[in-house]
Structures are given as structure tokens and as C-alpha cells.
Amino acid sequence: MKPAQIVKDVHWVGSVEWDCRNFHGYSTSPLGTTYNAYLINDEKVTLFDTVKAEFANDLLCKIAHLVKPGDIDYIVVNHVEMDHSGALPEIVAQVKPEKIFCSPMGERALKSHFDVTGWPIQVVKTGDTVSIGARTLSFLETRMLHWPDSMATYIPEDKILITNDAFGQNIASSERFADEVDRSELYRQMVRYYANIVLPFSPITQKIIAQIESMGLAIDYLLPDHGVMFRGADVAYAIESYKAFAAQKPTKKAVVVYDTMWRSTEKMAEAIATGLLSEGLSVKIMNLHVVDHSDVMEEVLEAGAVVVGSPTHNNGMLPRVADMLTYMKGLKPQNKIGGAFGSYGWSGEAVKAVAEALSAMGMEMPAEPLRSLYVPKHEELAKYVEMGRTIGQAVVAKAG
Amino acid sequence: MDRYVCNICGYVYDPKDGDPDNGVKPGTKFEDLPEDWVCPVCGAAKDEFTKE
Numbered sequence: 001m002k003p004a005q006i007v008k009d010v011h012w013v014g015s016v017e018w019d020c021r022n023f024h025g026y027s028t029s030p031l032g033t034t035y036n037a038y039l040i041n042d043e044k045v046t047l048f049d050t051v052k053a054e055f056a057n058d059l060l061c062k063i064a065h066l067v068k069p070g071d072i073d074y075i076v077v078n079h080v081e082m083d084h085s086g087a088l089p090e091i092v093a094q095v096k097p098e099k100i101f102c103s104p105m106g107e108r109a110l111k112s113h114f115d116v117t118g119w120p121i122q123v124v125k126t127g128d129t130v131s132i133g134a135r136t137l138s139f140l141e142t143r144m145l146h147w148p149d150s151m152a153t154y155i156p157e158d159k160i161l162i163t164n165d166a167f168g169q170n171i172a173s174s175e176r177f178a179d180e181v182d183r184s185e186l187y188r189q190m191v192r193y194y195a196n197i198v199l200p201f202s203p204i205t206q207k208i209i210a211q212i213e214s215m216g217l218a219i220d221y222l223l224p225d226h227g228v229m230f231r232g233a234d235v236a237y238a239i240e241s242y243k244a245f246a247a248q249k250p251t252k253k254a255v256v257v258y259d260t261m262w263r264s265t266e267k268m269a270e271a272i273a274t275g276l277l278s279e280g281l282s283v284k285i286m287n288l289h290v291v292d293h294s295d296v297m298e299e300v301l302e303a304g305a306v307v308v309g310s311p312t313h314n315n316g317m318l319p320r321v322a323d324m325l326t327y328m329k330g331l332k333p334q335n336k337i338g339g340a341f342g343s344y345g346w347s348g349e350a351v352k353a354v355a356e357a358l359s360a361m362g363m364e365m366p367a368e369p370l371r372s373l374y375v376p377k378h379e380e381l382a383k384y385v386e387m388g389r390t391i392g393q394a395v396v397a398k399a400g
Numbered sequence: 401m402d403r404y405v406c407n408i409c410g411y412v413y414d415p416k417d418g419d420p421d422n423g424v425k426p427g428t429k430f431e432d433l434p435e436d437w438v439c440p441v442c443g444a445a446k447d448e449f450t451k452e
Contacts, residue, residue, distance in 0.1 A: 142441040
């Protein structure tokens with residue numbers, strides 16, 4: 001694929017990984033992804049970020065459509081994570097840049113990743129500016145959105161904000177702009193990306209968005225490092241979506257997630273869902289044998305309740321449930337109502353352990369954890385319907 | 401003296417060590433850090449810290 005012009009002399013030169021499904025080892029990317037790099041052809045030819053190491057030649061090829069790679073003067077490293085810096089050693093060797101700009105934490109991270117001997121690194125902080133000819137680069141550190149080194153670059157002359165991973169989505173497409181792809185798919189992938197990557201840094205996200213708004217930056221183009229780019233009215237759409245994600249306001253939706261051995265815990269999940277539905281909630285029932293923990297988090301982001309079920313196996317919960325709870329804990333979801341349930345044969349520790357894990361995440365637990373011996377009888381399932389109702393009522397009260 | 405943990409990145413402020421890179425001497429209590437002091441790892445403000 002060829003480079004794509006964004007405005008005159010500003011180009012997307014990234015790579016599309018159509019078959020990426022394992023995203024960084026911790027989540028999945030069902031639609032593939034892109035690694036976006038940008039090139040500005042000004043007096044000082046400037047490259048923003050690179051791509052994953054194995055796409056170095058693809059990046060060089062795209063650059064060569066526009067300028068000789070050796071003509072690049074400056075490289076801006078907005079984010080050091082390998083999917084954006086993996087190709088950097090190869091690019092630095094080929095380009096021999098005059099300067100490499102990065103944040104103070106970026107310098108530390110670059111030194112921890114690569115042998116930077118001879119690299120002309122210049123550290124920049126929030127508010128620092130560099131002229132590249134007709135344009136100015138204005139830097140804004142975005143620490144922990146989503147790594148300590150993260151930085152955004154604003155180009156006032158073109159009203160462009162390059163945001164590294166913030167506002168990214170894992171979408172492999174031939175289209176480059178948000179207004180060219182399916183709207184609901186775009187939204188789902190924005191939710192999925194936020195829930196699995198940005199969520200724990202929601203307080204930082206809110207502060208940085210407030211900072212950008214207080215600076216009164218005019219933004220016509222919002223250029224993330226993954227997926228499609230936002231322009232025109234979509235810039236506000238992306239920013240408002242992030243404000244809503246970061247606020248984590250509960251909605252009338254519940255996720256019932258479980259694993260099961262002989263379908264007993266599954267029966268309970270169905271009964272709980274019946275109770276939730278009777279209170280007017282939308283419900284997602286998710287069996288951990290067929291979904292990834294990143295699929296679950298995509299649903300959890302906007303949910304008001306997370307109800308988790310596990311049978312007791314060898315005195316503990318099933319491994320897939322433990323995996324899910326560990327993953328969810330790290331992402332620090334807020335404002336959720338929790339619930340725990342499951343079957344058991346003799347000792348029955350799993351349900352208590354699940355309930356403790358959810359409480360430790362700060363979830364309110366309006367219904368007592370419920371468990372049943374071996375196989376819940378039909379009349380016994382009424383207790384689970386009631387549990388769903390109790391949780392549903394709590395969500396309705398909270399979501400308003 | 402109490403240690404404080406950054407809720408965002410997990411960095412621990414230990415008053416015994418202070419934060420010399422940012423001009424905070426060893427022996428400085430968390431409460432005595434300037435209001436504009438931020439987490440040296442992630443930039444979070446003081447109100448993002450919790451007592452350990």
C-alpha cells in the first residue's frame with residue numbers, strides 16, 4: 001500500500017498488519033491493526049514514530065515514495081513501545097537523522113530498549129517547540145497515557161495533533177480516515193482499545209484532555225498510532241468518546257461471565273441473566289471457554305454490573321476465571337456492581353474467592369454470593385433469578 | 401514516616417529516600433512534599449497517592 005496524504009506535505013506512512021490477532025501478548029485484535037507513522041516534508045523532513053521491527057522495510061518503501069529516506073532530518077519518538085519503535089534502529093541506521101526528539105522518560109526508555117550509542121537524542125518537555133521550516137512542532141508530555149514516555153506533538157500551522165496510542169483502535173483497513181469506515185465497527189474498536197489498554201489510566205486521561213481543552217488548541221486532525229485517523233467533526237467525536245470512557249458512568253447493562261465443567265454454573269448464569277433482564281438491563285452472557293479476556297473487557301467498559309461464576313475445582317476457581325479476574329483487576333474498572341456464583345461438589349471455595357476478588361476491585365456486592373451443590377434443581381434456580389433481580393435493581397438505581 | 405503508593409503506576413514514595421532527582425531531600429515526609437510535586441515515574445499528582 002502507498003502512503004496517504006493527510007494535508008499538503010503531511011503523509012501517513014504506516015504499516016497495516018492484516019493478520020495481527022495477538023495484540024502485545026495480552027489482548028486479541030480480531031480486525032488486525034495498523035502501526036501509524038507520519039512524515040512531514042518541510043525544510044526539515046520529519047518522521048513521527050516508526051513501526052514494528054518486521055515492517056521496517058515497508059516503512060522505508062513508503063517513505064521512498066515521498067522523499068529519499070536519507071533526506072529525513074528529524075525523528076520524533078512519541079512512544080517507545082516496540083510496535084512504534086521496533087523499526088527505529090534500522091531507520092536511524094539508514095536515515096542518519098540530525099536529531100531524535102523524545103520526552104525525558106522517552107530517553108530513559110530508549111536507552112533501556114536499544115543501543116543508542118551515537119543517536120542524536122534531544123529531550124523535549126511539555127511546551128517546548130521546534131521549527132521545521134513552515135511548521136512548528138509543539139510537544140506535550142502525556143505520561144502514562146499510556147506509558148511514562150508517552151508524548152503528543154501538535155502542529156499549529158496544520159492544526160494536527162499526533163497522539164501516539166491515545167485514540168487508537170485495532171482496525172486493519174484500506175481506508176485511512178474514521179469517516180470512511182463502518183461507524184459501529186469504529187466505535188466498538190475504540191471501546192475495545194480503551195477498555196484493554198487505556199482504562200487503568202482514566203484519571204490521567206481526564207487530566208490530559210482537560211489540559212488540551214484549557215490550552216484551546218484548534219484541532220482539525222487527530223492522528224493516533226493505531227487504526228484510522230480522525231478529521232473534521234470526528235475529532236470532537238473521538239475526544240467526547242474518550243471523556244465518556246474515562247468517566248466510566250455505569251449503563252443499564254450487565255456482563256455475566258463464567259466457566260463451567262458440567263454446565264451447572266452455566267445454568268446459574270442463564271438464571272441470573274433472566275433476573276437482570278426482568279429489571280430492564282441488557283445482558284451479555286460470556287463463556288470463558290469461547291471468549292478471550294479482552295472480549296470480556298470490551299463489554300465490561302460500559303456495563304453497570306459484572307457477575308462472575310466459577311465452579312470449585314481442586315479447592316479453587318477454574319483457571320480461566322482466575323485469568324479473567326487477574327486481567328480485570330489490573331485494568332482497574334470503576335463504578336461497577338459485582339456478583340459471584342458457582343457450583344461445587346464438596347469444599348466449595350471458588351465462589352467466596354471470586355467475591356473477594358471483585359470486592360477487592362472496589363465493586364459493590366448487593367447480592368450475597370450464591371453456590372449450589374453439584375447440580376442446581378429447577379426450583380433452586382429461582383434464587384439465582386432473584387440474585388439477578390437484586391443486582392439489576394442496584395444497577396438501575398446507580399445508572400439512573 | 402509513612403510510605404505512599406502511586407495509584408496510577410505503582411511507584412512508592414519512601415520518605416527515607418526522598419526524590420533527589422527532583423530536589424526532594426531524603427527524610428522529607430509525604431505530607432511535606434510541595435503541592436506541585438508529581439510522581440517521578442508517571443507524573444501523577446499528590447492526590448493520586450495512597451498511604452501504604
